[in-house]
Amino acid sequence: MNNRINGIHHITAIAANAQRNYDFYTKVLGLRMVKKTVNFDDPGTYHFYFGNETGTPGTILTFFPWEGIVKGRTGTGMATEIDYSVPAGSLPFWADRFKRSNIVHGQEGERLGELYLPFEDPDGLKLNLVVSKNSDNRRPWTTADVGEQAAAKGFHGITLTLKNIRPTAGILTDVFGYKQTEQEGNRYRFVTDAVEGASIVDLVEAPEMMIGHVAGGTNHHVAFRVQDDNILMEYREKILGRGLNITPKINRDYFFSLYFREPGGVLFELATDNPGFTVDEPLNQLGSALKLPVQHEHLRAKIEQQLPSLQQ
Numbered sequence: 597m598n599n600r601i602n603g604i605h606h607i608t609a610i611a612a613n614a615q616r617n618y619d620f621y622t623k624v625l626g627l628r629m630v631k632k633t634v635n636f637d638d639p640g641t642y643h644f645y646f647g648n649e650t651g652t653p654g655t656i657l658t659f660f661p662w663e664g665i666v667k668g669r670t671g672t673g674m675a676t677e678i679d680y681s682v683p684a685g686s687l688p689f690w691a692d693r694f695k696r697s698n699i700v701h702g703q704e705g706e707r708l709g710e711l712y713l714p715f716e717d718p719d720g721l722k723l724n725l726v727v728s729k730n731s732d733n734r735r736p737w738t739t740a741d742v743g744e745q746a747a748a749k750g751f752h753g754i755t756l757t758l759k760n761i762r763p764t765a766g767i768l769t770d771v772f773g774y775k776q777t778e779q780e781g782n783r784y785r786f787v788t789d790a791v792e793g794a795s796i797v798d799l800v801e802a803p804e805m806m807i808g809h810v811a812g813g814t815n816h817h818v819a820f821r822v823q824d825d826n827i828l829m830e831y832r833e834k835i836l837g838r839g840l841n842i843t844p845k846i847n848r849d850y851f852f853s854l855y856f857r858e859p860g861g862v863l864f865e866l867a868t869d870n871p872g873f874t875v876d877e878p879l880n881q882l883g884s885a886l887k888l889p890v891q892h893e894h895l896r897a898k899i900e901q902q903l904p905s906l907q908q
């Protein structure tokens with residue numbers, strides 16, 4: 597029985613156009629769409645999940661494509677950079693691919709002893725491809741264009757930008773079991789040894805920066821991974837014990853969730869491994885059909901009419 601926080605479960609961000617979002621993550625970045633569903637709280641909007649073959653926690657980036665939503669603003673109190681782990685030697689391949697696909701990207705750089713390539717998705721969401729200095733044996737999803745020598749293995753970590761890192765650091769170390777390992781400038785790295793990959797949270801302290809605005813091209817929340825819903829509820833008690841508000845257990849069909857706002861302002865979720873993405877369609881068909889939660893199934897005709905068409 598593993599009762600730890602096993603790194604990142606998924607990250608959820610906001611896009612302004614479903615087709616553009618789908619094309620970028622599946623075609624340019626070469627991820628698998630593992631689930632096509634709707635926002636359970638707003639079923640007129642898609643909810644896309646991109647990950648590896650099975651949608652293993654730690655590989656899943658999800659989007660609410662709210663058509664035409666205004667662009668958000670990067671700032672404090674939000675997750676500001678998503679890091680994907682890629683194989684050593686693959687960054688030139690990616691820089692060339694981004695250039696040919698007209699994707700906004702920077703130069704290869706080094707941060708905390710790791711080579712990385714910064715880029716933006718079509719909504720301006722900030723991501724990095726990082727060559728981890730630690731081993732990462734996770735098997736990537738591959739496509740005809742993006743083979744095993746270059747494919748993203750899943751998350752490396754996430755950056756949160758904060759006015760003051762201390763309250764958030766307290767949650768990571770005292771509740772989640774992370775340890776602070778390194779620092780570079782105003783970037784403080786926290787790592788868990790509970791899992792290989794998706795194990796890093798970087799806290800960037802930026803007291804002068806404006807508070808961020810969560811909208812198009814920004815991150816909505818970060819979900820951390822627990823083994824099952826019994827462990828989930830143990831963490832609910834721990835969060836309540838810190839004097840923070842937290843939701844009841846919510847059934848997200850593919851996992852069970854709790855949500856709370858950590859003291860630095862970032863929306864955190866805790867999410868379970870069970871039951872996973874094969875609960876309502878076979879592995880070889882993940883992401884191919886529109887899946888609706890049972891409470892919205894009776895509205896299927898209306899929802900399908902309302903959602904923008906998507907060429908897969």
Ligand code: ZN
Pocket residue numbers: 606608817819865
């Ligand atoms: Zn979530």
